[in-house]
Amino acid sequence: MPEKNRQPIDLATLYEITRALASSDDLRQCLEESLTVLSARTNLSNGAVTIANPITGQIETEVAPGMTAEARKRGIYKFGEGITGRVVASGSPIVVPQISQEPLFLNKTRARAEKNQEALSFLCVPIKHGATTIGALSVDRNYQEGIDFETDLQFLTVLSGLIAQTVVRIQAVNQERERLEQENTQLRRELSEKYRVASIVSNSSRMQEVFEMIHRVADSNATILLRGESGTGKTMVAKAIHHNSKRAKAPFIAVNCSALPETLLESELFGHEKGAFTGAQNAKKGRFELAEGGTLFLDEIGELSQSVQVKLLNVVQDREFQRLGGIAPIKCNVRLITATNKDLEKAVEDGSFREDLYYRLNVFPVYLPPLRERRTDIMLLAEFFLQKYNEENSKQIRRISTPAIDLLIQYHWPGNVRELQNCIERAVLICDEDSIKSYHLPPSLQTSDSVNERSNPVSFASAVENFERELIIDSLKKCQGNQTKAAQLLDTSLRIINYKIAKLNINPRQFKLAKP
Numbered sequence: 001m002p003e004k005n006r007q008p009i010d011l012a013t014l015y016e017i018t019r020a021l022a023s024s025d026d027l028r029q030c031l032e033e034s035l036t037v038l039s040a041r042t043n044l045s046n047g048a049v050t051i052a053n054p055i056t057g058q059i060e061t062e063v064a065p066g067m068t069a070e071a072r073k074r075g076i077y078k079f080g081e082g083i084t085g086r087v088v089a090s091g092s093p094i095v096v097p098q099i100s101q102e103p104l105f106l107n108k109t110r111a112r113a114e115k116n117q118e119a120l121s122f123l124c125v126p127i128k129h130g131a132t133t134i135g136a137l138s139v140d141r142n143y144q145e146g147i148d149f150e151t152d153l154q155f156l157t158v159l160s161g162l163i164a165q166t167v168v169r170i171q172a173v174n175q176e177r178e179r180l181e182q183e184n185t186q187l188r189r190e191l192s193e194k195y196r197v198a199s200i201v202s203n204s205s206r207m208q209e210v211f212e213m214i215h216r217v218a219d220s221n222a223t224i225l226l227r228g229e230s231g232t233g234k235t236m237v238a239k240a241i242h243h244n245s246k247r248a249k250a251p252f253i254a255v256n257c258s259a260l261p262e263t264l265l266e267s268e269l270f271g272h273e274k275g276a277f278t279g280a281q282n283a284k285k286g287r288f289e290l291a292e293g294g295t296l297f298l299d300e301i302g303e304l305s306q307s308v309q310v311k312l313l314n315v316v317q318d319r320e321f322q323r324l325g326g327i328a329p330i331k332c333n334v335r336l337i338t339a340t341n342k343d344l345e346k347a348v349e350d351g352s353f354r355e356d357l358y359y360r361l362n363v364f365p366v367y368l369p370p371l372r373e374r375r376t377d378i379m380l381l382a383e384f385f386l387q388k389y390n391e392e393n394s395k396q397i398r399r400i401s402t403p404a405i406d407l408l409i410q411y412h413w414p415g416n417v418r419e420l421q422n423c424i425e426r427a428v429l430i431c432d433e434d435s436i437k438s439y440h441l442p443p444s445l446q447t448s449d450s451v452n453e454r455s456n457p458v459s460f461a462s463a464v465e466n467f468e469r470e471l472i473i474d475s476l477k478k479c480q481g482n483q484t485k486a487a488q489l490l491d492t493s494l495r496i497i498n499y500k501i502a503k504l505n506i507n508p509r510q511f512k513l514a515k516p
Helices: 011-021 027-041 069-074 082-090 114-119 150-194 205-217 234-243 262-270 306-318 344-349 355-361 376-392 402-410 416-430 460-478 483-489 494-503
Strands: 045-053 058-063 076-078 094-096 120-129 132-142 224-227 252-256 295-299 335-340 364-367
Touching: 011 027, 011 150, 027 045, 027 058, 027 150, 045 082, 058 082, 058 132, 076 082, 082 094, 082 120, 082 132, 120 150, 132 150, 205 234, 205 364, 224 234, 234 252, 234 295, 234 335, 252 262, 262 306, 306 355, 344 355, 376 402, 376 416, 402 416, 402 460, 460 483, 460 494, 483 494
Parallel strands: 224 335, 224 364, 252 295, 295 335
Antiparallel strands: 045 058, 045 132, 058 076, 094 120, 120 132
């Protein structure tokens, strides 16, 4: 059958194919476009790209323009099976001058009618990445007796190299995208775990009441007011409410109202338009807009000025606001959580806090008890922080000694959980032993006077007494209450040890069963 005039294969054709291959990060799309260009500009038709799947051990038809999905599913070969399988297995090209005369040509896809096979030649070249064959590129061309296939093979070899680069590029992009998606999913899972209610360290009855209230209100849209002293964990509870709600996938935005001056706070909350004030060179979204669909947490709400209170009241009532310098109202869908350590009722009485705003915010109040009212949590929290700062500072501190525990339990913790956290972090940093002793704790904990008045200075006698008690108790534990061995361990006499034990009111018998 006479061959129609071939269009010359030139740089313009390669350029168009290269553009098609680089046009997308979708492998199938860019391969289809390149094979379409190949068919339109040359006499090479029915192009197909097969890719080796190392997991299944099969060679699968990735792209074949015009081929049905059913035909593509049939186009699966084992290594060494048919022409395509042999090309991938050997890494060498194969030319079939007349496919009707070649028994190895299987026509699995049934894309060529039997009556047309005598008029077709089949060319198949490997697609290689380095020394590895990752697939094959195959095409048909009109059969002509005595034709030289060398020019076509050279061109297809160049094209297969471009396809190999594209396959590797897109696979790398997809792997990176998948890695980032997995990482993002893992971070979301860790964030959710970190701020789930059960992750808040406590076993006190007072905090169990707080957890019950969190569970009841989490999925609602009710405005929540968190009450309690500084350092009781209001921010953590706010995050726990958000991450246990239907809004968990939306943003959680926190604003400390006492950390910003009035003019800047208004801009931060509601945003501003370009030119709204000196220095406003561009429009800026406020925190209400950034928290759209999620939760906005306003800490230290009692510090708001009267003018900001009025604007916040309008947002809470109407669920819309205006940017500074703006005229168009902006609707917002935000769950509002506020927190304060101030007596808002007293602030309402003296006129520093608006009564109408107070009632709008106080829809669902949650009171967080101070640490001194839940002393059963002190050691739980201390052990938690010990483990945390051990890991952060690569330390191997195994425990907190009994005298140190006594000091932690007796102290009144005016700074609450935050003060306890700082206390344990300091102890871990200065401790070079396997346990935290009383002298590793801050001076404010070293005397019993600090239980009632934090400002009382630590006396020298008290500090020495605490240190001696620590050493003797630690030695008695190691010696299972044997005072003679404890005296030897401390390199002192039995008489002195007995004197100190009596003076410090230590009972050696309680260590009889203690393991060394």
